[in-house]
Amino acid sequence: MTQVRRNTTRNGKKRAVLFGVVCFILVLLVLPISQWISYAMQITCGLDGTDGEGTYYWTCVSYDDGSDGWPYYGGGDGGDPYYSNQEKIARAVADARAILQRGGACATFFKDGYDSTDGMVNALDSLGEKLASQDLSSNENDVGIKQWGAETSVTYAPNGTQYRLFDNAVVNNNGPFFSAFYPGSSTVRPRIGSTSAYAAGSRQAQALMMLHELAHLIRKSGGGDYLIPGDGDDPDQSKTNTNTIDAACHDDINAVAH
Ligand SMILES: [Zn+2]
Numbered sequence: 001m002t003q004v005r006r007n008t009t010r011n012g013k014k015r016a017v018l019f020g021v022v023c024f025i026l027v028l029l030v031l032p033i034s035q036w037i038s039y040a041m042q043i044t045c046g047l048d049g050t051d052g053e054g055t056y057y058w059t060c061v062s063y064d065d066g067s068d069g070w071p072y073y074g075g076g077d078g079g080d081p082y083y084s085n086q087e088k089i090a091r092a093v094a095d096a097r098a099i100l101q102r103g104g105a106c107a108t109f110f111k112d113g114y115d116s117t118d119g120m121v122n123a124l125d126s127l128g129e130k131l132a133s134q135d136l137s138s139n140e141n142d143v144g145i146k147q148w149g150a151e152t153s154v155t156y157a158p159n160g161t162q163y164r165l166f167d168n169a170v171v172n173n174n175g176p177f178f179s180a181f182y183p184g185s186s187t188v189r190p191r192i193g194s195t196s197a198y199a200a201g202s203r204q205a206q207a208l209m210m211l212h213e214l215a216h217l218i219r220k221s222g223g224g225d226y227l228i229p230g231d232g233d234d235p236d237q238s239k240t241n242t243n244t245i246d247a248a249c250h251d252d253i254n255a256v257a258h
Helices: 002-031 033-045 085-101 105-111 120-132 203-217 235-256
Strands: 132-134 145-156 161-172
Touching: 085 105, 085 120, 085 132, 085 235, 105 120, 105 132, 105 203, 105 235, 120 145, 120 161, 120 203, 145 203, 161 203, 203 235
Parallel strands: 132 161
Antiparallel strands: 145 161
8 A cells, every 4th residue: 555655646646747847848939039048138137128018129239219218128120239349440430420411409519610421421430440349448438438658640621621630549348338237246337427327338329439539639710729628537527528428429429320
C-alpha cells in the first residue's frame, strides 16, 4: 500500500512537471517573439518601457515627445538602435543643417549679420567631418561633445564668414548625446535646454548640442568674439550657453529634429 501511494505521488509530480512544460511551450508560441525580446531588454535596462498606449518597446533608447516632464523609453524615432553612434552624429549634423537652412530664429541667431547661412553651414559640415564618437574619461560622463586642441581659422570666401576648427572634436560614447542614462545605470540624466524640454539622448537634444558646439566656432560678424563664450571646465557657463542656443533655436529644433 505504501509502495503504491509512493508511485502515485511520483506520477502526480511527473504530470505536474509535464503540465508546466506544456504550458510554458504554449506561452512561448502565443507571445510574439518581439515581446520576449522586449521583456529580456527591460530586465537588462531595469525599466518598464511603455509608450502612451501601453505597448512595450524593446530598447532603452530615450526620446522626448515634448509633452511632459518625463522622457519616453523606446525606439522613439523609428528604429534608433539600428543607428550606429557615428550615424547618429551624421543625423544630428543633418538636423542642424536643416535648422539653419529653414531661415527661422535660429538661423538669424547664427547669421549674426552675415548675409547668408552658407558660411555657418560650411562650418557645420567641417565640424561634422571632424566629429568622432569616442570614450572620454569616466569623470566626463556629463560631457556630450568636447572640442579641444590647436585651432585653425577659416574664412568662408563667398560671404566672409569666419570660423575656427579645433584639432579634436569628440562625441562622448558615455555622455548625454547618446543616452538618457548614466553609463551602466538606470539613473536618468538631467534634461537639456532652457525649459528642460529635451531628454538626453533624444534627437532634439542631439541637434541642440550640435548647434551649441557650432556656436563656439563661428566668430561674430563684427569680428572679435564667438557667438557664445568659452565654457571649458565651466559647467554653469556651458548650461548658460545651451540655454542661449535653446532660446534662439527651440521652435526650429521642434520643427526639424524628431
Ligand atoms: Zn560649450
